[in-house]
Amino acid sequence: MVDDGRVIIPEVLAFGDQVADALTRTLGPDLVGAYFVGSVALGGYVPGESDIDIAAVSGAALTDSQRRSVASAVVEASAGCPARGVEFTLYRREIAGSPPSGADFEVNANGGPRMPTAVHLDASAEPGFWYVLDRAIAHRSGLAISGPPAREVFADVPRDTLLEAMYRSMAWHRAHEKATLYSVLNACRAWRFAEEDVLGSKLEGAAWARARWPDSGTIDAAVALRRGENAVLDASAVDALLSAVAARLR
Structure with missing residues (x-):
C-alpha cells in the first residue's frame, strides 16, 4: 500500500505484503497495520546487503499463544525474504501511540537467508534504545x-529521549560490536541527528560525517562494507569515532 512517491524495489514490496498477509491470518481484525521502517523507509536500502525492517501494530495486548503464533508466522515468512533477513517488531496500539521509554514490544522476531533466527517475547529483557529509535523512524518516515x-499510529519521540537512546547505543557498540560497519554508520547517523536534528539513513549519515571527521578512511571503509565490498576497519579508529559521538550526544 506504499503510495507516497518513494520508490521501493518490487521484491521488497512483495515481501512486505507476504508478512502483512501472514499477520492478518494470525491476528485477523486486531491487526492495525504493518510498516516498513529502517533502511527501506529511509532510502538507504542496499539490495543484497541491508535487512528489511518491519514494524506492526495490534489493537490490543496479545496473549502468550498469539505472541508465539505471530513469531512463528514471521519466522516462516522470513525464509522467502529477498534481503539478508527481516527484523520484525510488533507493538500494541496504546504503546505505539505513546512516547517510548523502553522496548515495550509484544513480539520481536528476526530471521532470513543470512540472518540467525531469533525470537524475543519478553520486552523487559531487551535493550530499549533500539526500539526507541525504530519508533521514531516509524513516526517520521514509516511506509504503510x-x-x-x-x-497516525506511532507517536513522535522527543529529542532528549532520542539523544539518550543514541548515547546508549554508542556504549552498546563499544562493548559488543566494536569495529563493525554498524558501529561506524550508527555513530555517523547519531552525530548528524545531534547537530542537525535529522534522522536519516545510515548511509546519509556517513556522507554527512565524512566531511566533518578527520579520519574519512574509517567512514569510507564502513560504507564499502555496507555495499558488500572488501574493506578493513581499525578497532582504535572506530572506538575514537564512537567516543567522540558519545560526547556530542551528551
Missing part, C-alpha cells in the same frame, strides 16, 4: 504496507 499512515 497495510493500515493507516504510520505517523
Whole structure:
C-alpha cells in the first residue's frame, strides 16, 4: 500500500505484503497495520546487503499463544525474504501511540537467508534504545504496507529521549560490536541527528560525517562494507569515532 512517491524495489514490496498477509491470518481484525521502517523507509536500502525492517501494530495486548503464533508466522515468512533477513517488531496500539521509554514490544522476531533466527517475547529483557529509535523512524518516515499512515499510529519521540537512546547505543557498540560497519554508520547517523536534528539513513549519515571527521578512511571503509565490498576497519579508529559521538550526544 506504499503510495507516497518513494520508490521501493518490487521484491521488497512483495515481501512486505507476504508478512502483512501472514499477520492478518494470525491476528485477523486486531491487526492495525504493518510498516516498513529502517533502511527501506529511509532510502538507504542496499539490495543484497541491508535487512528489511518491519514494524506492526495490534489493537490490543496479545496473549502468550498469539505472541508465539505471530513469531512463528514471521519466522516462516522470513525464509522467502529477498534481503539478508527481516527484523520484525510488533507493538500494541496504546504503546505505539505513546512516547517510548523502553522496548515495550509484544513480539520481536528476526530471521532470513543470512540472518540467525531469533525470537524475543519478553520486552523487559531487551535493550530499549533500539526500539526507541525504530519508533521514531516509524513516526517520521514509516511506509504503510497495510493500515493507516504510520505517523497516525506511532507517536513522535522527543529529542532528549532520542539523544539518550543514541548515547546508549554508542556504549552498546563499544562493548559488543566494536569495529563493525554498524558501529561506524550508527555513530555517523547519531552525530548528524545531534547537530542537525535529522534522522536519516545510515548511509546519509556517513556522507554527512565524512566531511566533518578527520579520519574519512574509517567512514569510507564502513560504507564499502555496507555495499558488500572488501574493506578493513581499525578497532582504535572506530572506538575514537564512537567516543567522540558519545560526547556530542551528551
